[in-house]
């Protein structure tokens with residue numbers, strides 16, 4: 001908690017190392033993980049509860065480590081089935097250990113007050129505090145479902161823009177508060193789904209279940225994916241089904257002929273413009289190999305380019321080239337060169353909040369402006385790098401309309417060489433069972449509450465000349 005707050009660390013990177021270092025495994029590791037991630041995710045909800053238990057003392061006046069102890073205690077009492085007396089006494093002991101005896105009395109009093117009411121009553125109370133006149137249902141939901149209000153409003157706007165009812169917001173926010181299962185991808189041609197099922201069963205003791213939509217997906221019921229030989233060899237990897245689907249959709253999108261083309265359109269040269277850490281590049285690389293195509297995987301950050309190299313290690317040599325460079329230059333450096341291009345743009349990640357417990361509290365609306373320019377530039381560069389008849393997939397793991405619809409529409413409006421394809425048809429052609437609720441298109445917006453995936457956005461754009 002302290003590292004996340006003080007050094008902007010990512011909980012899902014810090015915690016596994018700490019657990020290893022302290023020799024914590026099995027049920028204790030699962031408990032510690034739920035304690036840390038749950039507390040971070042539900043911080044907004046717990047702060048609202050704690051604020052009603054401090055006798056008017058503002059939370060900001062508390063030392064940050066004391067506030068963290070209170071949040072951890074509140075999560076044990078209201079979010080985990082820890083008996084209140086145990087949660088209170090452990091929290092008092094923790095406060096003594098990390099901050100000295102001073103605040104132990106306060107921690108004791110505040111957490112006893114938290115324990116006096118069940119979660120349902122607290123949700124009523126914090127909802128009323130956030131929306132005293134009963135006129136702002138989004139503010140109420142933001143408080144009870146622990147999201148910053150600006151994010152709750154942006155998600156509501158995106159539901160509506162994508163043809164979903166606004167009153168699904170509560171379900172969407174609740175889905176963001178539910179830790180996802182680990183999903184594996186069996187990279188085609190590198191390991192079969194059946195082989196991966198057998199291997200998973202051997203190593204974890206339980207059979208995984210098939211993914212709901214992606215024909216390459218398996219959902220783990222337990223165990224650590226890093227223990228699986230296929231994952232260590234990079235023939236398989238952990239990858240959300242939504243991420244798998246957008247890569248499969250790009251590979252399946254209908255190409256047009258090049259102006260001088262005869263017979264089947266060329267499909268030999270693929271580009272992943274923003275490839276790090278390499279989940280989609282590995283799936284695209286496997287698919288490219290099956291099709292006899294080549295993939296250039298580009299990434300601006302050298303350390304992330306190294307991760308891409310590791311991720312594509314099982315794809316037979318000669319299929320994937322990893323390049324470190326700015327994707328904004330590729331359109332000028334290689335105009336009209338590629339048949340299929342993935343732009344998995346840097347974004348706010350508001351579609352993957354369930355995966356990154358602290359990220360909702362770190363993001364600000366100001367992030368959108370800088371990212372928006374970069375997203376437009378990367379998409380324009382990708383279109384310049386695409387041949388006539390070639391297809392670009394513009395993808396974000398954010399459903400925010402400013403990063404999705406608005407970016408695509410701005411870039412397309414400024415050019416006269418782009419056809420927006422119906423991505424829903426292509427998407428439905430790659431799924432094992434039809435995806436519900438995709439609407440009329442042309443874009444695909446996936447949703448955690450509806451599809452159990454991250455909220456990935458996909459637009460497919462074809463160059464007309």
Ligand SMILES: C[S@@+](CC[C@H](N)C(=O)[O-])C[C@H]1O[C@@H](n2cnc3c(N)ncnc32)[C@H](O)[C@@H]1O
Pocket residue numbers: 243273274275276277278279280281298299300301304325326327328344345346347
């Ligand atoms: C959403 S992530 C891509 C995830 C990746 N496609 C995957 O599936 O693993 C966006 C990536 O774009 C990279 N990036 C940011 N600015 C870039 C630029 N100007 N050119 C190329 N890549 C860039 C970031 O470093 C980050 O690795």
